[in-house]
Amino acid sequence: MITAWISTAVRLALAVVWAWAGLAKVSDPEAAAQAVRVYRILPEALVKPIGYGMPFLEIALALLLLVGLGTRIAAIVSGLMLLVYIGAIASVWARGISIDCGCFGGGGAVAASRTAYWQEILRDCAFLLLAGWLAWRPRSRLSLDNWLNPLPAPSSP
């Protein structure tokens, strides 16, 4: 039973992370596009669609996790996104490019002394653990999923 409550806490925590990340990027689409561009991974034609769309993907995940609808699929998509982010940060680090990851708004080039790659990767790994837990134990209290398909009552035979 405690597992379902843990999953509730994890679900809400991940929802806050995505809401924060998404809302911080929504107000300035050009900045969001530039945050993507400076990774120098995507061709220019994809920079804007990805930069414009990503914050909305993050906000959509936040909403789904907040209400607990399709928790497992939301957790799986979250995990995949985090893996992509971790890979992208590791890639700029390996290529010696100096940028801010732009994970929570901002982004763009920074002085080499102001990069924080291992902190950013470690942080994303922590979020990945949350997503992993939720994909493994998506059943949680106070969720739409639970309302649609109630957990069996503990006293039922």
Place this chain on the structure above:
Amino acid sequence: MSLMSQKNDDGKRSARAKMLEERAKQDAKARKVRQLAAIGVALAVIVVAVVVGILIQSNRSSGYDAAKDAPAGAVGNNKLLIPVGASNAPSTLTIYEDPRCPACESFESGMKTTVNQLLGQGKIQVQYHIASFIDRHDGGKGSKNGANALACAQNAGLFHDYHDVLYANQPQETDDAWANKTVLIGLAKQVPGLDTPTFESCVNDNSFGNWVTAVQSDFDKSGYTSTPTVLLNGTSAYPTYNNEQISPANLIKWVDAANKGKQPASIPSASAEALASPTAHNSPAPSPSGS
């Protein structure tokens, strides 16, 4: 009899068991359907959010039209650059600056006398890219408001003077004093003839907002990552040029070397005077932000 009854009981039980089994099956099926529906709805929410988001954001950020959004006299591809000085000067100094950038302020305070002198002598034309990305890094609106106000000044033919006034009165990078447009309008009073109702409404209405966004977007794609970026005839001249550190004496030397064998542009003496000593020249006023 007892055998019959036994059989009967068995039959009843198995019928009941069958019914329960059937119901459990149906329940499981219904659960499965609801589960799949939840997954479907979740995926639909994600896809719709992304598509709608991309449409909203591209709608918000498109629509720069050089013909009607650029300030008067802007030059270059899509009219994103502001020229100062004679267009037929033999050398071009390209300067990327953000109004809130402290390194630009030190470049200006160290070099503007020299740059203005070279302008007045007709040796160079300066082309300014007014970037506005500090707002992203530090939060706020000062860079964008400042860039728009500079475009308003350009439209009034007083860019050079107002540009020097702004750098002479730049707030600390972390102090977003220019988020308040009245501060920018207050600074315009230091440029004779600039503070008109037209200028004020231009600043207050963010009239060149589209242009400011387009200039920044151009800077984003330029590959240059910081301001000031200074180019002498396309070659980086900040902080060094041919392995020499930039300084007033070196900049003059570099320009003279680049102009070797070429005539400086001939500029009427009144204009030369104005270029060499714009309003703010060496007379920084106290900052009205009080910081």
